[in-house]
Amino acid sequence: MPRGRPPAHTRPEVVAAAIAVADADGLDALTMRRLAADLGTGVMSLYTYVRDKEELLDLMVEQVGEFDPAFGGDDLLSLVGWQRALMLRHPWMPAALPNRRLGGPNTLGYLERGLVxxxxxxxxxxxxxxxxxxxxxxxxxYVTNELAQARAGITDSEQVAEHVARLMAAVSSGAYPQLARVMSEGTTAPPPTFEAIAARMIAGLLGG
Known part of the structure; x- marks a missing residue:
């Protein structure tokens, strides 16, 4: 029985090419037409590797999600630190994550570490x-905000100073007495680090 032509690429190669497009130019730039052009193949041939773009995104998230042991053990602070580093390396991830159908070994491995x-x-x-x-x-x-700051060329301190200035202008009207009381307690503290905010959030979620 005659056999068809062997596929020109493997599925991991197709997914890796999609990741490269998204890393370089953002998620909006990732179309099946762009991906096919980068791979030097026809658009319809991509559907021999993935059902649709949604499945492609699922595979992209899974493929980049290998846990880096350098981030330490299975404590929650290490895990969120790893997630942040991963999202900063792949800035498309925050937008890609909602409603993903995830169940590969990397995704499940992260989930297992969290449950541990x-x-x-x-x-x-x-x-x-x-x-x-x-x-x-x-x-x-948090990463979405970090990336937006980087694109705008501003720092945490500059963003906080701008926000405080707007709040001070608002409370001067007398319409927000509780906010005015809080603002009067001081607005010059440096912005908290990611680690400090994450630790506080974890403690709150655990009832600490």
Missing amino acids: ALKDTGLPGPAKMEILALLTGFVAS
Whole structure:
């Protein structure tokens, strides 16, 4: 029985090419037409590797998600630090993560590490899963802000100073007495680090 022509690429090669496009030019630049052009193949041939772009995004998130042991053990602070570094290396990830159909070994390995960190908390399973989802959302939001600052060429301190100036202008009207009271307690503290915010959030989620 005659056999068809062997595929020109492997699925990991196609996914790696998609990651390269998204890393270089953003998620909006990743179209099946652009990917086919970069691979030197026809658009329709891509559908022999993936069902659609949604599956391609699932595979991209999985493929970049290998855990780096340099980030330490299975404590939650190490895990969110790893997530932040991963998202900074691949700036398209915060936008790609919502509603993903994830279940590969890298994604499940991260989930397992998170559950190990939570195993002695006494929390029920659904609460543990919710905490991990909330932490991922926090990291994605934080990185999105970091990337926006970098594009605008501003620092944390400059952003905070601008925000404080707007708040001070607002409270001078007398319409926000509680906000005015808080602002009067001081606005010159340096912005907290990612680690400090993450540690506070983790403590709050665990009831600490």
